[in-house]
Amino acid sequence: MTLLCPSHASMSSHAKMASPTETERCIESLIAVFQRYAGRDSNNFTLSKTEFLTFMNTELAAFTKNQKDPGVLDRMMKKLDLNSDGQLDFQEFLNLIGGLALACHDTFKRSQKFV
Amino acid sequence: MTLLCPSHASMSSHAKMASPTETERCIESLIAVFQRYAGRDSNNFTLSKTEFLTFMNTELAAFTKNQKDPGVLDRMMKKLDLNSDGQLDFQEFLNLIGGLALACHDTFKRSQKFV
Numbered sequence: 359m360t361l362l363c364p365s366h367a368s369m370s371s372h373a374k375m376a377s378p379t380e381t382e383r384c385i386e387s388l389i390a391v392f393q394r395y396a397g398r399d400s401n402n403f404t405l406s407k408t409e410f411l412t413f414m415n416t417e418l419a420a421f422t423k424n425q426k427d428p429g430v431l432d433r434m435m436k437k438l439d440l441n442s443d444g445q446l447d448f449q450e451f452l453n454l455i456g457g458l459a460l461a462c463h464d465t466f467k468r469s470q471k472f473v
Numbered sequence: 474m475t476l477l478c479p480s481h482a483s484m485s486s487h488a489k490m491a492s493p494t495e496t497e498r499c500i501e502s503l504i505a506v507f508q509r510y511a512g513r514d515s516n517n518f519t520l521s522k523t524e525f526l527t528f529m530n531t532e533l534a535a536f537t538k539n540q541k542d543p544g545v546l547d548r549m550m551k552k553l554d555l556n557s558d559g560q561l562d563f564q565e566f567l568n569l570i571g572g573l574a575l576a577c578h579d580t581f582k583r584s585q586k587f588v
Contacts, residue, residue: 381532384502385574417496452571459500463563
């Protein structure tokens with residue numbers, strides 16, 4: 359996917375010249391949020407189980423507190439941790455965000471069919 | 474990935490009670506931006522080639538205008554269009570955003586190693 363990559367520098371210099379677009383802000387947010395939670399222990403580039411739980415209970419509390427099954431976060435961590443190293447790297451974190459966005463979009467699409 | 478899905482309703486009701494978190498805003502932005510560009514022709518749930526080009530030249534202009542190769546957007550569309558139907562659905566659009574975010578994050582990680 360390197361074909362698709364703008365350099366971080368070019369995004370930043372654009373931001374200095376003009377307000378970032380909604381998509382640029384979103385990409386920057388995804389990186390910033392991941393870094394914020396991944397940076398809580400000695401490994402700054404992955405989410406440990408504890409960091410993942412803190413992220414879920416803080417950033418996605420509206421989702422987490424609606425879950426009746428207490429094991430749901432454990433199962434999510436296992437499902438997202440594709441290489442089973444007990445940590446979530448940025449790609450695995452993006453799969454979580456993508457999965458949530460896709461599920462929300464599907465709900466939106468279904469609601470549009472009944473309008 | 475339905476395991477990971479908060480209902481759109483629960484996100485909205487949370488937003489009424491409290492400000493959305495940065496992650497919730499980001500997920501809502503991804504859906505809103507996709508809908509804004511996908512809704513320009515009769516098929517509201519996919520990006521046509523024209524809609525994709527409008528999206529890239531508006532939302533990611535800082536990236537697009539730095540490309541010296543005029544064929545890069547054509548090749549990106551082909552690469553992203555996994556089922557080769559000439560359209561990008563929301564999942565294919567998320568692959569684009571994920572690829573860009575990952576590339577930016579890799580640049581950030583490399584820069585951190587030299588600090």
